[in-house]
Amino acid sequence: MQLGFIGTGEITSAMVAGLCSFGTTSHSIRLSPRNAAVARELSNRFKGVSVASSNQEVLDHSDTIVIAVRPPDARGVLSELRFDLDHEIISLVSGLSLLSLSRLVPPATRIARAVPLPSTARRLGPTPIYPAEPAALNLFAELGTVFPVETEREFDAIYATTATIASYFAFVERIASWLAQQGIPESKARDYIGRLFFGLTTTAVEAPERSFQSFAANHATAAGINEQFLKHMVERGLLTSASEALDAVFHRLNAQSQTPDGRRPFDTTGILKDV
Ligand SMILES: NC(=O)c1ccc[n+]([C@@H]2O[C@H](COP(=O)([O-])OP(=O)(O)OC[C@H]3O[C@@H](n4cnc5c(N)ncnc54)[C@H](OP(=O)(O)O)[C@@H]3O)[C@@H](O)[C@H]2O)c1
Structure with missing residues (x-):
């Protein structure tokens, strides 16, 4: 997997450490340059991890993109980037619904939300995922136990327990x-x-x-x-x-996951509805 991270903070560090538990990784991991100190430390510590010169460079060299910026930064960061149809998007951003994400990452359509925990660093993370996109399921299966859920409401409920x-x-x-x-x-x-x-x-x-x-x-x-x-x-x-x-x-x-008129944007299969 050509794996890119936008946002190199606490949870990215935990995931990268988990993926590189044996000092190296089968993936090619590219980190966004912020936070510079954290990105440098991870790339020095693990083989197969490098730091890109910009967020766009992360996208241009990755097939799977993990969005790991803080909620208030997410819209601004994503709206400046050019995504591809082939990109698989995995968002960790709290409170950013699938519908909002789909509007921020066009033309990409394969989008999943996940809630990894710091215990992914020890490959012990229980990670809820919605919808059950194969890229997200495979990635988090390496980092612990995955909990795919059927609807965004279920995702919010399991998220609430964290x-x-x-x-x-x-x-x-x-x-x-x-x-x-x-x-x-x-x-x-x-x-x-x-x-x-x-x-x-x-x-x-x-x-x-x-x-x-x-x-x-x-x-x-x-x-x-x-x-x-x-x-x-x-x-x-x-x-x-x-x-x-x-x-x-x-x-x-x-x-936060509902559309402004209160309807849910996804049916139970996770397919985007026309809202
Ligand atoms: N931590 C958890 O346990 C956890 C669990 C599940 C989900 N999440 C979600 O994951 C996301 C990240 O959480 P976190 O705890 O890892 O936060 P964090 O430690 O604050 O990391 C966020 C990173 O994003 C960077 N950043 C800020 N602006 C950026 C930009 N324009 N381009 C690229 N990167 C930028 C920050 O850099 P600077 O330090 O330079 O500002 C920081 O390194 C949040 O949305 C959170 O809701 C976190």
């Missing part, structure tokens, strides 16, 4: 800090809590047929300390608040 990441870290930080307050050295407390959740997550991932609720029930022995803690959290509305916050995030993403 809004929980900061809260997850805040939650585990609170637990580790509490442990440190009890006299456990901070680094030891973090290590213990990290491994506690790592073990639980690994067990759950390895048993996809089991619901998270069944794990909760297994651990919440009657009158035990897990039941006590869970009851406390439920009574104070923690789980209800999580659902409400997800609804709010989903509503925001969903609104």
